[in-house]
Amino acid sequence: MMQSAAPHLRPRHDVPRLMRSVLLALIPGTLAMVWLFGWGVLLNILLCGATALATEALMLRLRGRPIAPALGDHSALLAALLLALCLPPLLPWWMPVLGTFFALALGKHLYGGLGFNPFNPAMLGYVFLLVSFPGSMVLWPSPDLAPPGLLQTLAVGSGMTAFDMVSGATPLDGLKTALAAGQPVAAQRNGFGPFSLHQEPDWLLINALFLLGGLYLLRHRMVAWQIPLGVLLGLGLPAFAAWLIAPDQFADPLFHLFAGGAMLGAFFVATDPVSASTTPLGRLYYGLGIGILVWVIRSWGGYPEGVAFAVLLMNLAAPLLDRLCRPRIAGQG
Amino acid sequence: MTPMMHERVRDGLWRDNPALVQLLGLCPLLAVTGTLVNGLALGIATLLVLLGSSTVVSLIRHQLRPEIRIAVFVMIIASLVTAVELLMSAWFHELHQVLGIFVPLIVTNCAILGRAEAFASRHPPTVAAMDGLMMGLGFCAVLVLLGGMRELLGHGTLFRGAEFLFGPSASALQIRVLPLDDGLLLALLPPGAFIGLGLLLAAKNWLDQRSARQPARAVPVASPTTQSN
Numbered sequence: 415m416m417q418s419a420a421p422h423l424r425p426r427h428d429v430p431r432l433m434r435s436v437l438l439a440l441i442p443g444t445l446a447m448v449w450l451f452g453w454g455v456l457l458n459i460l461l462c463g464a465t466a467l468a469t470e471a472l473m474l475r476l477r478g479r480p481i482a483p484a485l486g487d488h489s490a491l492l493a494a495l496l497l498a499l500c501l502p503p504l505l506p507w508w509m510p511v512l513g514t515f516f517a518l519a520l521g522k523h524l525y526g527g528l529g530f531n532p533f534n535p536a537m538l539g540y541v542f543l544l545v546s547f548p549g550s551m552v553l554w555p556s557p558d559l560a561p562p563g564l565l566q567t568l569a570v571g572s573g574m575t576a577f578d579m580v581s582g583a584t585p586l587d588g589l590k591t592a593l594a595a596g597q598p599v600a601a602q603r604n605g606f607g608p609f610s611l612h613q614e615p616d617w618l619l620i621n622a623l624f625l626l627g628g629l630y631l632l633r634h635r636m637v638a639w640q641i642p643l644g645v646l647l648g649l650g651l652p653a654f655a656a657w658l659i660a661p662d663q664f665a666d667p668l669f670h671l672f673a674g675g676a677m678l679g680a681f682f683v684a685t686d687p688v689s690a691s692t693t694p695l696g697r698l699y700y701g702l703g704i705g706i707l708v709w710v711i712r713s714w715g716g717y718p719e720g721v722a723f724a725v726l727l728m729n730l731a732a733p734l735l736d737r738l739c740r741p742r743i744a745g746q747g
Numbered sequence: 748m749t750p751m752m753h754e755r756v757r758d759g760l761w762r763d764n765p766a767l768v769q770l771l772g773l774c775p776l777l778a779v780t781g782t783l784v785n786g787l788a789l790g791i792a793t794l795l796v797l798l799g800s801s802t803v804v805s806l807i808r809h810q811l812r813p814e815i816r817i818a819v820f821v822m823i824i825a826s827l828v829t830a831v832e833l834l835m836s837a838w839f840h841e842l843h844q845v846l847g848i849f850v851p852l853i854v855t856n857c858a859i860l861g862r863a864e865a866f867a868s869r870h871p872p873t874v875a876a877m878d879g880l881m882m883g884l885g886f887c888a889v890l891v892l893l894g895g896m897r898e899l900l901g902h903g904t905l906f907r908g909a910e911f912l913f914g915p916s917a918s919a920l921q922i923r924v925l926p927l928d929d930g931l932l933l934a935l936l937p938p939g940a941f942i943g944l945g946l947l948l949a950a951k952n953w954l955d956q957r958s959a960r961q962p963a964r965a966v967p968v969a970s971p972t973t974q975s976n
Contacts, residue, residue: 520942542933545932545933545936545938546931546932546933546934547929547931547932548932549929
């Protein structure tokens, strides 16, 4: 029996329990996405999950590591679910499969497996797909139409038919296009919200439910509170300042906070304990950096949404932040 | 073939490959390998420069004062690169346009200066020429391999643009291997070049490790120098 030095405290959260709780907290938002966007979301989740388990087992086997404990810790499933939730719901089947394989094989195991990957694997897989297939990755079903049925989803998923008749723009897409065309932000009010009233109710609901799941994680101290707080402040404060100065050219902060992947990113992606900062102050700066980058990319970048790029960029900065924000040891320096 | 020559062949093509082991000349390696033909073209241009510079440096090695040797090497290499560039512009004009700045940039390929300094200036012309030829072939092989990989994933074809190199009739050489509508764009972008090179490095190291685990089949090392990889 291994005996370690006192104090003998049992860890409150081991990896499988943590991952299970995060998966649980994702359920409300996931169900809302299935309800709003149809069977495609579910299909993506199944494809990504199965590929993740297969890739994880294959890579562990190739690396000569025990397979069962790593498959049981749910980390691969969590990465797969996060990736699946970022994907548009109607894709040919091989795109989620390819993205998940890239995320876990190249993004996780080539760096040494769980705990050694400098980048968030799910975001790496998403960016891989977004950069590789820019045409397919921006096709979201139009919120004005009923979500595609099971048969249509399977037909597109199997690659038999292309998906082109029900595509619509996400609110962030619409904002970017309208601003590029010179229309003021206020010209496209078509939803509800306290500020300038142009949020789609669909995305508002999804983000609200992910916020709920995130608050559950915070309540049980599963994630460090500094990171989501930092992301929301980093996104909200510049957005608020810019909106006060030029409300015609910038969307209001509530729009930004409840659009696209803001809440999913703030509570579930940025808080990945492996690739995020680990010092308390470093976590705050890390979150702030992500939030500011998301706002900058949304406002001036080439892509309508910037959560994935912002997370990957700040992943890169996390070791430096930790070095700069290392708590001083009492009695030294 | 003498053991010395034999060793040159093995070093240049595999054991001390400029791209896969010395990791030199990565700028052109990553920049022009969007297609197999581009890789082959730049590989041949580099090969010619490397062969010429190694031979010339070896010929003048006794007349060279050590204080100014680097400047002399660079002048020799730059003259050869200029000659190759003018030849390419004259006979393969479209190819020259496609490769653009990367042909004159061969002058900055540190593999060439590295061979002049580390090998050619210390060995007789025949051995130095063999070294230049084999290092050039090794570099060219990696360019072709990486170019082929990226073209296959990005366009689904091989030998795209062969007419630039082999004349108009060679456009029939283009093979469509994978039926892709839109290929993996990432493979054509710079990150794809880095990932592809990383995978090639991994494959080479894996092959080396595998052959090291089978000592019975290992080739006896001809020189007492330690293996550099």
